[in-house]
Amino acid sequence: RDPQAWQYRDGAFIASATSSLARDFHVRGSASLEFDLAWTGSFEMILVLYTDVLDRLDYNASSYLVFLGSGFVNVQRVQSGFGVLQLGQSALPELLKKNHAHFELRALKDQSTLELRVDGGPVYRWKDARGLLTQGPGIVFFPQLDNSSGRLSLSDLRVCSWDGPTESEATTNPPPAGDWVRLVNHDQLTGTLRGVHDGKLTVVTAQTQLDIPLSRVTQILLDNAPTNRPPTSPRQTRAFFAGGTILSLQLEQWEGQQVSGQSDIFGHLALRSQPIRRLQFNLDRSAPDDAPPAASAKDEGAWDE
Numbered sequence: 001r002d003p004q005a006w007q008y009r010d011g012a013f014i015a016s017a018t019s020s021l022a023r024d025f026h027v028r029g030s031a032s033l034e035f036d037l038a039w040t041g042s043f044e045m046i047l048v049l050y051t052d053v054l055d056r057l058d059y060n061a062s063s064y065l066v067f068l069g070s071g072f073v074n075v076q077r078v079q080s081g082f083g084v085l086q087l088g089q090s091a092l093p094e095l096l097k098k099n100h101a102h103f104e105l106r107a108l109k110d111q112s113t114l115e116l117r118v119d120g121g122p123v124y125r126w127k128d129a130r131g132l133l134t135q136g137p138g139i140v141f142f143p144q145l146d147n148s149s150g151r152l153s154l155s156d157l158r159v160c161s162w163d164g165p166t167e168s169e170a171t172t173n174p175p176p177a178g179d180w181v182r183l184v185n186h187d188q189l190t191g192t193l194r195g196v197h198d199g200k201l202t203v204v205t206a207q208t209q210l211d212i213p214l215s216r217v218t219q220i221l222l223d224n225a226p227t228n229r230p231p232t233s234p235r236q237t238r239a240f241f242a243g244g245t246i247l248s249l250q251l252e253q254w255e256g257q258q259v260s261g262q263s264d265i266f267g268h269l270a271l272r273s274q275p276i277r278r279l280q281f282n283l284d285r286s287a288p289d290d291a292p293p294a295a296s297a298k299d300e301g302a303w304d305e
Helices: 093-097
Strands: 007-011 012-015 022-024 033-038 044-051 061-071 072-079 085-093 101-107 112-116 122-125 138-143 152-161 179-183 188-197 202-206 209-213 219-220 236-241 246-255 258-263 267-272 278-279
Touching: 022 061, 033 044, 044 101, 061 101, 061 112, 085 122, 138 152, 179 202, 188 267
Parallel strands: none
Antiparallel strands: 007 012, 012 152, 022 138, 033 101, 033 152, 044 061, 044 138, 061 072, 072 085, 101 112, 112 122, 179 188, 179 219, 188 202, 202 209, 236 246, 236 278, 246 258, 258 267
């Protein structure tokens, strides 16, 4: 509520005082929330999910409260007229040794479950036996800063409806050979990904070629081919994204917040420029010995001590 407590600078919201940052995201039902957080000293922040009240922390309005702090997470259900129900608390020892982390939080309505993952580590899961409350469309970030030296930075915020697999279903290890695809009905395919055209994914399996509507695809893992394979064109550019994704394409246009180009795998692409952390040109040339090292996406958003 303090207009000076939050400032937007260099792609991040920076909090220097205790005050809320909120928005109506128009998300009801199952949803996914991801963000990067950097802090100085110890920290505590309250996440208010599925709320109708955006200007304050209101225990009379239905919502979920996720208390994040240095070394712990606590989850509570708040229901109007019924008070507060404790869903559980877990230790997050990995946060005691860091000053920045990536958080993934998912609300799965059909399973009445909240899931949290920190920096791609173990999944923490809480079950609401009364059913998931998803009435309010708003999300509130409420940092608890107790001195003038404390700061907290929030960046790379992504909110969307979620109809993909739970973390127990998902995988990060593809088969030893071939590209791997999971469908919404939990079927799995292994083969060679030929490309994406006209809203369809083309996969060649040992038996046949399949053209699968993207609406039926929940997860794609590419074969463990070398990342720095030779470019297919001298005009090819390599883009490095937040989170570690790397994409090679022929860059055609960069206008405002949109980048367009041609990918050997995905065909013509139009991408948002904000998640791009670095571009590498002249891929057919060797890097000079005195070239500076690549910046780590994990280091962005943290402050020098």
